[in-house]
Amino acid sequence: MWMVLIDSSADADAVKRELIARGQWVRPTDRGFVLEPHSSRVSADELAKIPGVVQVVSPKSSHPKIDAQGPVVDVAGVKVGVGNKPVLMSGPCAVESEERIQQIAKKLAPRGALFLRGGAFKPRTSPYAFQGHGEVALQWMRRAADHNGMRVVTEAMAESEVPLVAEYADLLQIGSRNMANYALLKAAGKARKPVLLKRSMSATVSEWLQAGEYLLVHGASGVIFCERGIRGFDESTRNLLDLGAVALLSHVHRLPVVVDPSHGTGRRDLVLPLARAALSAGAAGVMIETHDDPGRALSDGPQALRPEELDALASEVLR
Numbered sequence: 001m002w003m004v005l006i007d008s009s010a011d012a013d014a015v016k017r018e019l020i021a022r023g024q025w026v027r028p029t030d031r032g033f034v035l036e037p038h039s040s041r042v043s044a045d046e047l048a049k050i051p052g053v054v055q056v057v058s059p060k061s062s063h064p065k066i067d068a069q070g071p072v073v074d075v076a077g078v079k080v081g082v083g084n085k086p087v088l089m090s091g092p093c094a095v096e097s098e099e100r101i102q103q104i105a106k107k108l109a110p111r112g113a114l115f116l117r118g119g120a121f122k123p124r125t126s127p128y129a130f131q132g133h134g135e136v137a138l139q140w141m142r143r144a145a146d147h148n149g150m151r152v153v154t155e156a157m158a159e160s161e162v163p164l165v166a167e168y169a170d171l172l173q174i175g176s177r178n179m180a181n182y183a184l185l186k187a188a189g190k191a192r193k194p195v196l197l198k199r200s201m202s203a204t205v206s207e208w209l210q211a212g213e214y215l216l217v218h219g220a221s222g223v224i225f226c227e228r229g230i231r232g233f234d235e236s237t238r239n240l241l242d243l244g245a246v247a248l249l250s251h252v253h254r255l256p257v258v259v260d261p262s263h264g265t266g267r268r269d270l271v272l273p274l275a276r277a278a279l280s281a282g283a284a285g286v287m288i289e290t291h292d293d294p295g296r297a298l299s300d301g302p303q304a305l306r307p308e309e310l311d312a313l314a315s316e317v318l319r
């Protein structure tokens, strides 16, 4: 992405026409034009020859390490990202018991889920709601994943929890409510692991990318972005799943992005159609909540699928 600075006496409209003729998408600024990332590739030298242009500069990105990361992140030997087979991350909202997580993992592994998800520490809107079983749930989850050849992705909610969660997780999850908790991002980075960074329900893409930058600055080995829906005005779905942002991150920024249509819609009947749409938009994988008895789930039952319900998706697009 370039910034084209023009002479104060230059005809800005004429410069703009010349830029557009060279396949550039331009955004005016007070000193010239910013060329958007989806513009055609043109050398700075060629742009500098346009009459009225005084300088072509590369504006300093607010997330240089994210820009340089590349499209693929390795998580304990599994490559997640652009150009690789899409990954399925699945499991219950919360890890409820050892038997239950073993049972769910056993059903998910043969369906191609390489990652077992589940919360041991749960961010709940109500302080009276089930908060997760904590450390023992991490142990149950690790055993269930190892037993079935899966990787573990699970959330750390507080700085003080990071070292413990990092002992058990292959991929550390930062939840939507904590995307802008910079103390937590620093602590998560220090664990030197890959991180799944969920988008805050009120974050712009730029804020999300800069949160990713925090993780890399502090030592994370890679950042996988996770779109999980933003707050909309319409209550017919739990959130507004922003697939435009997914396409932007994947196709323009060339970053690995996973989509969570479970929290994105809050409705089990919409999870599979949105998972397919996400993969079409460029997602490197999907995170889907599953439970062997959704009616009895301790949290998020209405959006949970049974593992068997993933068969069609797995056979169509994930294999």
Ligand code: PEP
Pocket: 093, 118, 119, 123, 155, 174, 175, 176, 177, 198, 228, 260, 263
């Ligand atoms: C989760 O994935 O367990 C979760 C709580 O999701 P989010 O942070 O997106 O609300």
Ligand code: MN
Pocket: 093, 094, 263, 289, 299, 300
């Ligand atoms: Mn949930």
